[in-house]
Amino acid sequence: MQRNTRVILRKRPDGTATADCFDIEEVELPPVAAGEVRVAVEFISVDAGTRTMLRGEGFHHQVGIGATVLAGGVGRVIESRCDGWEVGQAVRGGLGVQRFATMAASQLEKLDNTDLPLSSYLGVLGGLTGITAWIGVRCVARPAAGDVFVVSAAAGGVGSLAGQIAKRNGATVIGIAGGERKQKFLTEELGFDAAIDYKAEDIGQRLQELAPQGVNIFFDNVGGRVLDAVLDRIAMQARVVICGAVSQYDDMDNVVGPSMYLRLAERRSLMEGFAYFHYPEEIPRATGELKSWLAEGSIVMPEEILQGIERYPDALAIMFSGGNLGKLMVAV
Ligand code: NAP
Secondary structure (H helix, E strand, O other), X not given: OOEEEEEEEOOOOOOOOOHHHEEEEEEEOOOOOOOEXXXXXXXXXXXXXXXXXXXXXXXXXOOOOOOXXXXXXXXXXXXXXXXXXXXXXXXXXOOOXXXXXXXXXXXXXXXXXXXXXXXXXXXXXXXXXXXXXHHHHHHHHOOOOOOEEEEEOOOEHHHHHHHHHHHHOOOEEEEEEOOHHHHHHXXXXXXXXXXXXXXXXXXXXXXXXXXXXXXXXXXXXXXXXXXXXXHOOEEEEEEEEEOOOHHHHHHHHHOOOXXXXXXXXXXXXXXXXXXXXXOHHHHHHHHHHHHHXXXXXXXXXXXXXXXXXXXXXXXHHHHHOOOOOEEEEEEO
């Protein structure tokens, strides 16, 4: 009988989610019930938000101790007991960090006419990556020509696309990311106007040099001291878009809030948060535009793919130490 390999949560992380918080388990596959399909998982998405699901309570779904770690994935149906779902069908959904997912077909999305590699449906076209960037920029941040648009975690999955979309709208784009490799990536490969290395440079001082009139839009993925440094440099009538706060996810009981928020009042500015699923009606348009930009080669979405499901705990650690360029995934 075929067996499943899955990554389960052994204990809740105290701080960084280290490898000893997870176990890799081999279990027997359950039979496929009526209405269900069995999917051979091909790629698993590694997302910053997963860290918040490991803590026991929170905004999103939670992973129980001993349960399979939750994650989006793509794969193909290998067994079906549901009418209309054929073997070989490509699918996307909450497949979890496992080799095979056995679940109700109704919880899955069919991927038809897959003219792109399956991994793209988690990266550039993924809800938690490309679609989030598109919705965050087009529906919430709404940059216009002449705006100074700053994005944090700029070299990651969401940030690298958010900056490219803002550039298409005519904004001057400045990315904040850690390390020299990422500075080069942002300016030389993604075409950002400038980059700030928050690990080696003073963000406020660099913004003063690069945007002396202030920042019109800040698309924040990091929170904490990065958010404060940019708040201190916002222009009049700026917009601060809260996409995420990855610097806070390791210790959600002691979130460091912005101490510079009074700049919003001084500068008649707004702060607005969003989640991509608040804009379901925009997803088809986002998908269509991202696909066409990709086809014409006017955006790029680098992918970093670790081989083997057992690398998933490493992948999370890599993400939280800033090791990834673009979308991080695990190939099963
Ligand atoms: P990602 O940007 O590919 O990876 C996270 C990056 O954050 C790392 O590469 C690292 O880059 C940076 N980082 C990690 N720890 C940090 C720390 N302590 N301080 C500062 N920077 C740190 O991850 P992603 O999955 O695409 O997510 C990016 C953000 O989007 C997250 O905040 C996530 O929660 C948010 N998100 C929001 C939605 C929504 O609907 N609102 C949906 C999906 C994701 P450096 O080398 O630059 O440090």
